[in-house]
Amino acid sequence: MKIAVCVKEIYNLEQVKIVRETREPILDVPKKLDDLSRNALEEAIKIREKLGGEIVAISAGSPELRKTIKEALAMGADRAAIVTDFTESSPESAALVLSRILEKDSYDLILLGDASSDDYSGQMASRVAETLNLPQITFVSEIREVSDGKITCVRDMDDYIEVVESDLPCVVSVTNEINEPRIPALKDILKASKKPVENFSLQDLGIEISRSYEIVENLAPAVDRKQEVIEGEAAEVAGKIAEIIGREV
Amino acid sequence: MKALVFAEKADHLNRISSKLKELGFEVHALSFAEVNADFLYLAGPKYDYASITAAIDMLSNEIRPDLVVFSSTKLGKEVSSRFAQRKNMTCITECLDLQLGDSSITVSRYSLGGKTVTKIRTHLPAVVALVADAIESKEQSFQMNVREFQIPDSPQIRTVSREEKRREAVGLKEADVIVVVGRGLRKEEDLKLVKELAKKLNAEIGCTRPLSHDYRWLPEERMIGLSGEKVSPKLLISIGVSGQIQHAVGIMNSKTVIAINTDENAPMKEHSDYFIVGDLYEILPELIKNL
Numbered sequence: 001m002k003i004a005v006c007v008k009e010i011y012n013l014e015q016v017k018i019v020r021e022t023r024e025p026i027l028d029v030p031k032k033l034d035d036l037s038r039n040a041l042e043e044a045i046k047i048r049e050k051l052g053g054e055i056v057a058i059s060a061g062s063p064e065l066r067k068t069i070k071e072a073l074a075m076g077a078d079r080a081a082i083v084t085d086f087t088e089s090s091p092e093s094a095a096l097v098l099s100r101i102l103e104k105d106s107y108d109l110i111l112l113g114d115a116s117s118d119d120y121s122g123q124m125a126s127r128v129a130e131t132l133n134l135p136q137i138t139f140v141s142e143i144r145e146v147s148d149g150k151i152t153c154v155r156d157m158d159d160y161i162e163v164v165e166s167d168l169p170c171v172v173s174v175t176n177e178i179n180e181p182r183i184p185a186l187k188d189i190l191k192a193s194k195k196p197v198e199n200f201s202l203q204d205l206g207i208e209i210s211r212s213y214e215i216v217e218n219l220a221p222a223v224d225r226k227q228e229v230i231e232g233e234a235a236e237v238a239g240k241i242a243e244i245i246g247r248e249v
Numbered sequence: 250m251k252a253l254v255f256a257e258k259a260d261h262l263n264r265i266s267s268k269l270k271e272l273g274f275e276v277h278a279l280s281f282a283e284v285n286a287d288f289l290y291l292a293g294p295k296y297d298y299a300s301i302t303a304a305i306d307m308l309s310n311e312i313r314p315d316l317v318v319f320s321s322t323k324l325g326k327e328v329s330s331r332f333a334q335r336k337n338m339t340c341i342t343e344c345l346d347l348q349l350g351d352s353s354i355t356v357s358r359y360s361l362g363g364k365t366v367t368k369i370r371t372h373l374p375a376v377v378a379l380v381a382d383a384i385e386s387k388e389q390s391f392q393m394n395v396r397e398f399q400i401p402d403s404p405q406i407r408t409v410s411r412e413e414k415r416r417e418a419v420g421l422k423e424a425d426v427i428v429v430v431g432r433g434l435r436k437e438e439d440l441k442l443v444k445e446l447a448k449k450l451n452a453e454i455g456c457t458r459p460l461s462h463d464y465r466w467l468p469e470e471r472m473i474g475l476s477g478e479k480v481s482p483k484l485l486i487s488i489g490v491s492g493q494i495q496h497a498v499g500i501m502n503s504k505t506v507i508a509i510n511t512d513e514n515a516p517m518k519e520h521s522d523y524f525i526v527g528d529l530y531e532i533l534p535e536l537i538k539n540l
């Protein structure tokens with residue numbers, strides 16, 4: 001089984017601070033592999049444990065991706081194919097880049113997260129599948145069975161649960177609950193730097209990115225919490241909380 | 250200006266149609282039920298992306314809409330982006346509002362996991378998926394031309410079974426007081442402590458995603474955050490919740506927030522007016538006694 005996992009690097013959101021006066025985010029923080037990408041990767045590793053085969057991590061991002069992609073290799077991807085001069089992040093341009101990388105090889109299964117924890121746009125599975133002319137199974141909370149040429153999945157939709165099957169190759173997007181991604185051990189992290197990484201430029205792939213929309217503003221909502229810290233004995237603290245509740249309702 | 254709309258839920262469709270009409274669009278709707286529209290294409294229900302995408306594609310070739318609109322449900326996001334890719338168009342999902350400009354639209358959506366709200370302008374034609382609950386609109390009058398429409402049966406995957414989820418009516422949106430519980434709770438039985446507190450305060454119970462989607466201790470309707478409900482009570486009491494942004498975005502519009510957490514450095518602190526450092530198992534019984 002040859003599996004591609006599309007992964008995304010995102011800002012470490014916990015570290016993103018907001019400028020108090022302007023409400024603008026400060027994006028001068030390190031990047032990391034997105035949570036949902038880890039879920040997709042974990043699912044791929046489980047399939048490889050059962051059926052054997054190869055896992056290729058595919059990604060488009062900034063030059064920092066050369067470092068971030070090691071997280072995917074440490075988790076268990078066998079190799080990676082990445083573009084590191086991709087700074088425009090619209091879903092359509094990301095899908096184009098990922099599809100071009102995917103086209104360079106042939107895969108039985110393409111896995112990704114059902115959305116990313118930063119943009120939460122949820123378009124990548126559909127766009128990649130449409131571009132590659134493949135069937136898709138989105139919002140998968142359980143992969144029931146994968147065999148030669150066929151996959152059966154449980155989909156967790158808004159109002160219903162669905163069991164569906166598809167022929168392979170197929171694009172599958174997974175939910176955050178599908179598994180608990182493994183944390184790489186030190187030896188896996190050390191091994192990761194020896195794994196092969198193919199690094200393409202947009203030019204190598206013959207892609208020119210054009211912007212299809214304009215960001216008019218990107219600001220944090222103006223909520224200013226008092227952030228008053230209360231500590232002490234349970235009984236005393238409970239009294240204070242009751243007092244606040246009494247004032248507020 | 251013409252808009253083509255699809256939503257699998259009639260109430261979502263009605264909300265979105267009214268909004269589009271208010272903005273001056275002639276509204277064409279593909280629907281499984283009788284809804285408000287100038288031109289209604291009434292079809293038997295189908296839930297596979299391939300058939301719905303094909304239907305939208307057919308209708309859009311016929312109608313030539315300036316804007317194609319979906320409800321930002323999971324199905325809506327899946328179909329809107331597959332359709333947009335087929336047409337080589339921009340698609341913006343999870344939109345919280347919609348404004349019409351000069352042959353362009355402007356929408357708002359959360360970015361950075363909910364840390365910020367981004368305003369995005371794109372030229373028409375475009376595809377958007379709107380969060381129906383967030384869209385405000387007044388009632389409008391429509392032409393109501395109805396036509397039966399056959400969605401082409403062209404699935405690319407096989408449906409083995411489909412089971413409706415059990416739904417519970419939850420009054421989170423209207424609640425004045427909400428008690429939110431997170432993974433600080435050690436076991437399901439301990440929910441009775443939270444329920445007792447909620448009862449004393451006449452409050453609704455909300456939760457973080459692990460409690461509803463991983464442990465299934467509470468129904469999904471009670472989950473608050475980026476992928477759940479956005480609430481705006483007068484008072485919200487958050488118990489054993491770390492306050493990661495994907496959750497915190499859902500409580501932003503609360504008037505007052507009290508949080509109880511053992512970790513003085515939990516991100517929840519910056520989302521709280523009163524941040525109580527302490528153990529919920531010690532504080533809640535005392536608090537219940539005090540009320």
Ligand SMILES: Cc1cc2nc3c(=O)[nH]c(=O)nc-3n(C[C@H](O)[C@H](O)[C@H](O)COP(=O)(O)OP(=O)(O)OC[C@H]3O[C@@H](n4cnc5c(N)ncnc54)[C@H](O)[C@@H]3O)c2cc1C
Nearest residue numbers: 431432433457458474475476477489491495496511512529
């Ligand atoms: C794309 C995406 C979308 C998401 N959407 C949502 C969403 O809509 N809603 C949502 O909730 N999450 C969402 N999440 C998950 C979110 O990122 C967090 O993982 C989740 O909110 C954490 O839940 P929690 O605070 O209950 O658990 P934890 O992060 O584990 O926090 C538990 C907290 O309890 C405290 N605690 C422990 N014991 C006690 C005690 N005895 N007394 C008091 N405090 C105690 C701990 O200090 C800790 O801060 C999403 C994630 C992704 C990737």
